[in-house]
Amino acid sequence: MFRSLPGMTDDFLKARLAGREQIGALRKLRLPEGKIDFSSNDYLGLSRKIQVADSEQLSHGSTGSRLLAGNYTLINEAEQSIARFHGAESGLIFNSGYDANLGLLSAVPQRGDTILYDYLSHASIRDGIRLSFASSFSFVHNDLDDLETKLQRASGTIFVVTESVFSMDGDQAPLKEIADLCDRYSANLIIDEAHATGIIGDRGEGLVQQLQLSNRCFARVHTFGKALGCHGAIVVGSNTLRDYLTNFARSFVYTTALPETAVAAIRASYQLFPEMKIERHRLNELTELFATTAIRYDRVKSITPIQAVIVPGNKEVKAVAQTLQTHNLDVRPILYPTVPKGSERLRIVLHSFNTHEAIRQLLSLLQ
Numbered sequence: 266m267f268r269s270l271p272g273m274t275d276d277f278l279k280a281r282l283a284g285r286e287q288i289g290a291l292r293k294l295r296l297p298e299g300k301i302d303f304s305s306n307d308y309l310g311l312s313r314k315i316q317v318a319d320s321e322q323l324s325h326g327s328t329g330s331r332l333l334a335g336n337y338t339l340i341n342e343a344e345q346s347i348a349r350f351h352g353a354e355s356g357l358i359f360n361s362g363y364d365a366n367l368g369l370l371s372a373v374p375q376r377g378d379t380i381l382y383d384y385l386s387h388a389s390i391r392d393g394i395r396l397s398f399a400s401s402f403s404f405v406h407n408d409l410d411d412l413e414t415k416l417q418r419a420s421g422t423i424f425v426v427t428e429s430v431f432s433m434d435g436d437q438a439p440l441k442e443i444a445d446l447c448d449r450y451s452a453n454l455i456i457d458e459a460h461a462t463g464i465i466g467d468r469g470e471g472l473v474q475q476l477q478l479s480n481r482c483f484a485r486v487h488t489f490g491k492a493l494g495c496h497g498a499i500v501v502g503s504n505t506l507r508d509y510l511t512n513f514a515r516s517f518v519y520t521t522a523l524p525e526t527a528v529a530a531i532r533a534s535y536q537l538f539p540e541m542k543i544e545r546h547r548l549n550e551l552t553e554l555f556a557t558t559a560i561r562y563d564r565v566k567s568i569t570p571i572q573a574v575i576v577p578g579n580k581e582v583k584a585v586a587q588t589l590q591t592h593n594l595d596v597r598p599i600l601y602p603t604v605p606k607g608s609e610r611l612r613i614v615l616h617s618f619n620t621h622e623a624i625r626q627l628l629s630l631l632q
Contacts, residue, residue: 289579300595311494335522353501362488368514374399379419435571453483463492
């Protein structure tokens with residue numbers, strides 16, 4: 266039995282947890298229950314398909330950071346081949362998308378510089394910006410006029426940061442128009458492709474390459490934990506950017522590298538998903554079915570597998586999600602303060618392996 270030392274207390278933690286519980290926003294970990302998946306980011310079902318040949322010969326631990334004992338041939342080869350696939354000069358693998366955004370955005374912009382970021386950018390982007398010494402300002406979500414107004418006031422080296430596909434709303438950024446503004450104001454464009462990698466483009470290369478904007482981006486972040494079905498992320502850009510991050514990105518320098526087993530899975534995924542055109546076509550079909558069928562709730566307009574159904578109020582959205590759960594549909598509520606109050610929603614994620622029957626059942630319960 267655990268006994269705390271005299272004078273030890275965690276009451277200050279309990280107070281904050283009680284505050285979360287009071288607004289109906291207390292989070293708890295859940296184990297898989299075998300329900301129909303409308304929740305995970307495994308868009309193509311690749312997490313179930315990746316097989317690594319001779320995996321028993323690979324190391325399960327890299328034994329150190331990349332700058333010490335943790336560098337090895339396989340990870341360097343993976344960086345080179347992935348950078349080529351994404352039309353970039355170079356790339357650097359991080360342990361997660363969170364680490365990639367944290368390292369990139371905390372290290373590159375300097376004091377006196379300006380970061381402009383979309384208001385709905387992911388928490389990892391916001392946290393990376395928070396650790397930077399640059400000035401930072403958000404612009405209204407996907408609002409080109411507001412972005413231009415802030416570009417006119419920006420000083421120093423300017424960075425514009427956005428996602429290509431937004432993780433909570435599923436909508437896309439107007440990347441071509443943003444790139445045009447960046448060109449006009451000599452700003453450096455950074456794009457997080459987490460929810461576009463694997464599903465957008467003829468080979469799943471992402472929205473940037475589909476729009477032929479690769480050469481107009483300072484950096485892109487491609488993550489492996491969503492449609493690619495494994496773990497980790499890569500920042501692609503110039504050779505100079507790679508060298509810089511190797512020296513100054515603290516989430517790269519001061520962490521143990523991914524092991525060979527993880528990198529082999531990443532390489533295996535890059536061999537699989539570019540050829541999964543049938544799965545991407547099916548995913549688009551299911552997305553259109555869901556997005557064009559009338560339901561009784563408002564929703565965010567999206568042509569991607571992320572479909573946000575707005576059910577205002579933590580209590581209310583949790584009740585709807587529970588109803589869906591009782592019908593064996595794994596749909597999770599997204600609560601305030603993760604999203605602004607009044608925009609609580611069901612974040613419904615569609616997959617190539619979902620059936621038309623399951624989609625129609627889900628729709629009928631929302632009608």
